[in-house]
Amino acid sequence: MKSVRVVEGGVAFLDRADVDTDQIIPKQFLKRVERTGFGEFLFYDWIRDGEIELEANPILVAGRNFGCGSSREHAPWALEDFGFQAIVAPSFADIFFNNCTKIGLLPVTLDEDPCRALAAAGSGRIDLETQTVAWDGAEASFEIDPEVKHRLLNGLDDIGVTLQRAEAIDAFEASGRADRAPVTTAL
Amino acid sequence: MPKTLCDKIWDAHEIDDGLIYIDLHLVHEVTSPQAFDGLRLAGRSVRRPDRTLATADHNVPTDGTPAARLIADKLSRIQVETLERNCEEFGVPIYSLGSDRQGIVHVIGPELGVTQPGMTIVCGDSHTSTHGAFGALAFGIGTSEVEHVLATQTMVQKRPKTMRINYSGELGTGVGAKDLILATIGRLGTGGMAGHAVEYAGETIRGLSMENRMTVCNMTIEGGGRAGMVAPDDTTFEWIEGRPAASADFAAAVTQWRELATDDGADFESEVDIDAAAISPMVTWGTNPGQVVEVTERVPDPAEWGDGKSDREVAARALAYMGLEPGTPISEVTLDRVFIGSCTNSRISDLREAAAIVAGRKVASSVRAMVVPGSQQVSIQAQKEGLDEIFTAAGFEWRTAGCSMCLGMNPDILEEGERCASTSNRNFEGRQGKGGRTHLVSPKMAAAAAIEGRFVDVRSWS
Numbered sequence: 278m279k280s281v282r283v284v285e286g287g288v289a290f291l292d293r294a295d296v297d298t299d300q301i302i303p304k305q306f307l308k309r310v311e312r313t314g315f316g317e318f319l320f321y322d323w324i325r326d327g328e329i330e331l332e333a334n335p336i337l338v339a340g341r342n343f344g345c346g347s348s349r350e351h352a353p354w355a356l357e358d359f360g361f362q363a364i365v366a367p368s369f370a371d372i373f374f375n376n377c378t379k380i381g382l383l384p385v386t387l388d389e390d391p392c393r394a395l396a397a398a399g400s401g402r403i404d405l406e407t408q409t410v411a412w413d414g415a416e417a418s419f420e421i422d423p424e425v426k427h428r429l430l431n432g433l434d435d436i437g438v439t440l441q442r443a444e445a446i447d448a449f450e451a452s453g454r455a456d457r458a459p460v461t462t463a464l
Numbered sequence: 465m466p467k468t469l470c471d472k473i474w475d476a477h478e479i480d481d482g483l484i485y486i487d488l489h490l491v492h493e494v495t496s497p498q499a500f501d502g503l504r505l506a507g508r509s510v511r512r513p514d515r516t517l518a519t520a521d522h523n524v525p526t527d528g529t530p531a532a533r534l535i536a537d538k539l540s541r542i543q544v545e546t547l548e549r550n551c552e553e554f555g556v557p558i559y560s561l562g563s564d565r566q567g568i569v570h571v572i573g574p575e576l577g578v579t580q581p582g583m584t585i586v587c588g589d590s591h592t593s594t595h596g597a598f599g600a601l602a603f604g605i606g607t608s609e610v611e612h613v614l615a616t617q618t619m620v621q622k623r624p625k626t627m628r629i630n631y632s633g634e635l636g637t638g639v640g641a642k643d644l645i646l647a648t649i650g651r652l653g654t655g656g657m658a659g660h661a662v663e664y665a666g667e668t669i670r671g672l673s674m675e676n677r678m679t680v681c682n683m684t685i686e687g688g689g690r691a692g693m694v695a696p697d698d699t700t701f702e703w704i705e706g707r708p709a710a711s712a713d714f715a716a717a718v719t720q721w722r723e724l725a726t727d728d729g730a731d732f733e734s735e736v737d738i739d740a741a742a743i744s745p746m747v748t749w750g751t752n753p754g755q756v757v758e759v760t761e762r763v764p765d766p767a768e769w770g771d772g773k774s775d776r777e778v779a780a781r782a783l784a785y786m787g788l789e790p791g792t793p794i795s796e797v798t799l800d801r802v803f804i805g806s807c808t809n810s811r812i813s814d815l816r817e818a819a820a821i822v823a824g825r826k827v828a829s830s831v832r833a834m835v836v837p838g839s840q841q842v843s844i845q846a847q848k849e850g851l852d853e854i855f856t857a858a859g860f861e862w863r864t865a866g867c868s869m870c871l872g873m874n875p876d877i878l879e880e881g882e883r884c885a886s887t888s889n890r891n892f893e894g895r896q897g898k899g900g901r902t903h904l905v906s907p908k909m910a911a912a913a914a915i916e917g918r919f920v921d922v923r924s925w926s
Binding site for chain 2: 293305307309310340353435436439440445448449458459460464
């Protein structure tokens with residue numbers, strides 16, 4: 278995963294609440310078996326129908342509960358492939374938030390007022406290290422889980438990090454605690 | 465210290481701080497190909513193929529196509545064939561098209577008995593919360609996490625916050641689990657359960673069948689919840705006993721499972737009380753599952769909906785998309801399509817409920833209606849009971865197992881502007897087909913709507 282430290286530049290604004298992942302990347306594009314190339318299908322129906330316009334800026338400001346619904350990681354893939362490096366919103370759906378952090382797309386939770394101010398400014402600077410968002414002389418700070426922050430700052434591959442704890446996983450299995458679960462290969 | 469059901473499962477699976485062991489990983493064709501590619505690129509294997517199970521469900525046609533290679537749509541065919549190849553290469557057991565165990569991933573897990581109390585279960589699908597009905601901790605995950613679980617059999621996770629919803633009273637005649645969960649989401653909002661593992665509790669829940677508990681837990685994600693759960697009890701144990709994956713020493717398993725229920729005095733971060741006796745049959749009118757009213761109500765005025773400007777704006781856009789006027793009685797909303805199916809409502813009891821409504825009647829001439837069993841096993845059982853004949857005699861199409869029209873990734877879709885009564889879980893814009901208009905309802909409500917060609921209150925309908 279690529280590391281994220283600072284995201285700086287223009288802001289695109291999607292002034293809608295409860296945007297679900299079916300809108301971000303409609304189902305017909307989930308049939309691809311590749312991980313790349315989803316950007317051109319981002320908000321396919323909304324953009325094609327002229328409902329919204331989005332510039333491929335580094336920062337997307339969105340409404341509350343962004344990314345609700347399906348767990349499809351294709352949604353963050355599409356946003357990232359389109360050109361966004363960070364998404365700022367008053368709240369995110371859990372799975373979507375998680376999925377973003379797994380691919381180095383920085384989700385930032387800010388109250389609605391600073392979200393709107395940042396959108397109005399048209400450009401801003403997000404610093405993950407100091408957990409701040411700055412625009413037009415104003416600044417707001419945001420919370421992020423320290424471990425997630427560490428992984429993002431260092432671009433760490435989750436699997437690689439977990440495999441460093443392989444001994445603990447081995448020990449867990451050796452303890453018999455994993456033995457109670459049914460064996461799928463024996464059905 | 466008294467513990468919650470969620471905490472007990474968490475503690476039994478925490479390997480190390482923030483790292484939990486996964487007992488069962490369910491896999492399907494849509495969210496796994498990139499994960500298997502990742503394994504190949506890194507030269508990794510699947511750590512526990514014996515704790516992994518795959519099926520094909522999202523993409524499969526429901527016209528009886530017997531094998532992946534015969535799927536007409538090229539991209540769907542490639543995706544299902546890719547799953548079959550990946551499972552072969554990595555040693556993962558799979559029930560694909562042609563197997564009599566194939567079906568919707570959240571239907572076949574419980575059906576085979578691989579979903580059991582006290583387990584941690586994940587799947588690259590948000591409706592994995594369904595499995596929580598058995599007293600398991602079950603999460604939907606994204607593709608990067610699918611790859612992580614395949615490689616390590618673990619998840620990097622923070623302990624979820626806990627919420628308990630206590631239901632009291634008996635559900636009225638004609639009111640079911642689907643109405644209960646829709647009414648709950650209507651009250652709490654689509655983000656109301658965010659970040660929480662939600663335990664559904666109280667006498668009403670104790671009185672529900674396993675199928676009905678699955679319907680409730682299934683839609684937890686529509687309230688934003690991380691996981692939904694019900695403490696296991698005799699209803700649970702009776703359901704599992706005798707299934708293919710049930711333990712040989714079943715009595716010993718039950719003894720352990722009885723320890724799982726939340727202890728008296730355990731703390732939840734949040735608790736909600738709901739009077740189940742006051743719940744009516746529910747119908748969604750908008751484009752998220754929280755936009756829901758009782759069948760006896762009218763389409764709301766967006767200016768008076770929810771709390772705050774965002775809710776009003778979302779409601780106004782939803783009504784425009786749905787082609788509805790504020791003030792219209794729900795019972796005057798006419799339908800083009802009816803869909804009975806999906807991981808929410810495609811189990812045998814759902815089909816029995818719907819069949820009892822349609823028996824001896826005819827689907828309205830203006831409606832195209834279909835029933836899609838959740839699995840081949842459900843289909844076989846329904847045919848044994850003659851349910852298929854009841855449906856086809858009434859004018860329903862009887863299809864083969866799959867996700868079907870819940871998400872429109874296969875040929876079962878709505879045409880632009882078509883209005884559908886659907887037993888599925890999401891009424892998002894375009895979910896069932898571009899421009900399609902979805903109203904979420906229970907199987908009984910969908911069945912009655914098919915006959916009348918409009919919504920009716922099943923409590924007074926005869």
